[in-house]
């Protein structure tokens with residue numbers, strides 16, 4: 001039997017309707033952090049060192065590497081005369097202090113919304129309040145926020161169970177949160193803490209940023225209508241992992257995360273008529289396009305944008321001067 005011509009093959013592809021979450025992908029903090037590295041390379045020449053992945057996305061990291069960025073985990077891996085950029089997740093105070101001590105040229109790409117949490121935590125501490133930091137142990141943002149405070153002045157709370165069990169020191173109490181948590185889980189943790197500690201001081205709601213909140217609202221919307229949700233993101237990207245969890249909890253039978261198009265087995269969508277597609281705040285749109293192309297190999301794809309919020313936030317890139325000197 002001879003194979004049907006290509007056009008006929010295309011016509012035989014089953015239909016797949018893709019709901020595109022809006023907003024999805026890059027947030028203002030990620031966009032700013034990437035621009036800081038790019039502009040540092042232009043201004044100071046390659047190589048520019050970056051302490052930790054500038055944002056949690058392999059594609060972004062590899063693209064910047066081709067432009068002349070070198071990623072390291074600690075300052076002592078950076079030659080004394082080379083410029084170094086701190087990642088969007090924020091760093092403990094000890095890091096810029098060490099960079100200054102070594103007379104290094106550094107640029108801080110910490111997202112302004114993470115810096116805001118740092119300042120908030122410092123204010124609580126200065127007012128004599130012990131801080132309950134809601135977040136995930138080991139995440140760089142949590143390490144950075146803890147690192148704004150003297151040892152022993154903050155306690156990490158990861159779950160509702162932790163909130164039930166935590167025994168902070170006597171006296172005034174406050175809470176702050178990581179910016180990329182699940183909105184629903186965090187509300188439950190905060191409610192538990194407020195019940196146990198009625199005088200707990202905190203932000204109006206929590207510190208979860210606009211980008212995390214909007215992406216979770218959008219994925220909820222598409223998940224309720226989809227048989228499968230695909231999240232473009234990295235396993236170490238907190239906000240991307242949360243999107244997959246939120247999709248499942250919103251009633252979608254299956255939600256998977258892929259880093260890019262080639263990681264997706266399009267056969268996963270066999271028998272699916274409506275698929276939801278979104279991307280974490282550190283995943284560029286080009287990777288969403290890759291996933292669509294991958295699906296087109298097997299299906300006749302139609303797309304529909306499902307927009308729950310329009311974002312117009314941008315953060316200014318700081319002047320490329322030598323702040324560390």
Ligand code: SF4
Pocket residue numbers: 027028029030088111112113114179180209210211212239281
């Ligand atoms: S996810 Fe939120 S806190 Fe993190 S970089 Fe983006 S805007 Fe900033």
